[in-house]
Amino acid sequence: MPIPANQERAASAARARRTHPGTLTLLFGLPALLFALITWQVVADGPLVRLDERLSRVLVNPDRCSELLADLGNIQVAVPVLAVALGYAAVRHRRTGADRWWPPVAAAVVLMALVPALVVPLKELTARPGTPAVPPGTGYYPSGHTATAAIAYGSATLLLLPLLRAALARRALVTLCFALVLGASYGLVRRGYHWPLDVVGSWCLGAVLLSSLWLYVRTARTPGRSQAPGP
Numbered sequence: 001m002p003i004p005a006n007q008e009r010a011a012s013a014a015r016a017r018r019t020h021p022g023t024l025t026l027l028f029g030l031p032a033l034l035f036a037l038i039t040w041q042v043v044a045d046g047p048l049v050r051l052d053e054r055l056s057r058v059l060v061n062p063d064r065c066s067e068l069l070a071d072l073g074n075i076q077v078a079v080p081v082l083a084v085a086l087g088y089a090a091v092r093h094r095r096t097g098a099d100r101w102w103p104p105v106a107a108a109v110v111l112m113a114l115v116p117a118l119v120v121p122l123k124e125l126t127a128r129p130g131t132p133a134v135p136p137g138t139g140y141y142p143s144g145h146t147a148t149a150a151i152a153y154g155s156a157t158l159l160l161l162p163l164l165r166a167a168l169a170r171r172a173l174v175t176l177c178f179a180l181v182l183g184a185s186y187g188l189v190r191r192g193y194h195w196p197l198d199v200v201g202s203w204c205l206g207a208v209l210l211s212s213l214w215l216y217v218r219t220a221r222t223p224g225r226s227q228a229p230g231p
Contacts, residue, residue: 027211035204042126042141052197060192069187073145078152085156092163104217108155115151119144133192142201143194149184150206153177
């Protein structure tokens with residue numbers, strides 16, 4: 001008996017949404033392991049921290065360019081970019097008549113709200129002092145500005161990618177996302193606002209959070225069009 005076309009399409013979509021265990025390990029396990037290792041070294045003042053401090057002394061050179069790049073991680077810059085992307089994605093999905101257009105948008109909002117909820121306690125726990133370029137104080141690990149940039153620009157990219165059909169446009173969007181996050185990270189280290197490990201730790205944390213969003217968007221039920229009731 002032949003399989004109906006709609007069932008065949010649904011089965012094909014389900015197979016496409018399956019994620020290989022090795023991919024899950026790479027997306028979640030490796031960044032989480034690296035984050036745990038870096039956090040342990042920061043708390044224990046291990047050899048990785050001493051190497052980090054020597055590297056910072058080489059990299060720090062405050063200038064106007066590094067200041068502007070560091071501002072890419074400000075909430076006042078990154079969050080409005082995310083808000084525009086979320087609004088655009090929501091409008092596009094609603095125009096197609098999708099019944100469940102809002103869950104990916106809501107998930108991205110929740111993810112952005114998780115950044116301070118996770119970063120602030122970690123700053124209190126590690127109590128890492130800042131570089132010589134900033135006033136004396138603690139609470140510099142992990143970098144909140146880096147995490148903000150990674151989640152804001154990364155979430156915007158994940159929600160906009162499905163709306164782009166041209167491969168060139170998709171590559172350009174991903175490249176822009178990496179450029180913004182790396183630019184903010186470089187500016188924070190170059191200006192002396194953060195040690196390099198503060199930034200790398202936030203990369204790992206951001207990778208885990210964005211992988212969660214990617215997996216949710218990928219495995220979510222494909223939105224269907226609203227249909228008028230039958231006779």
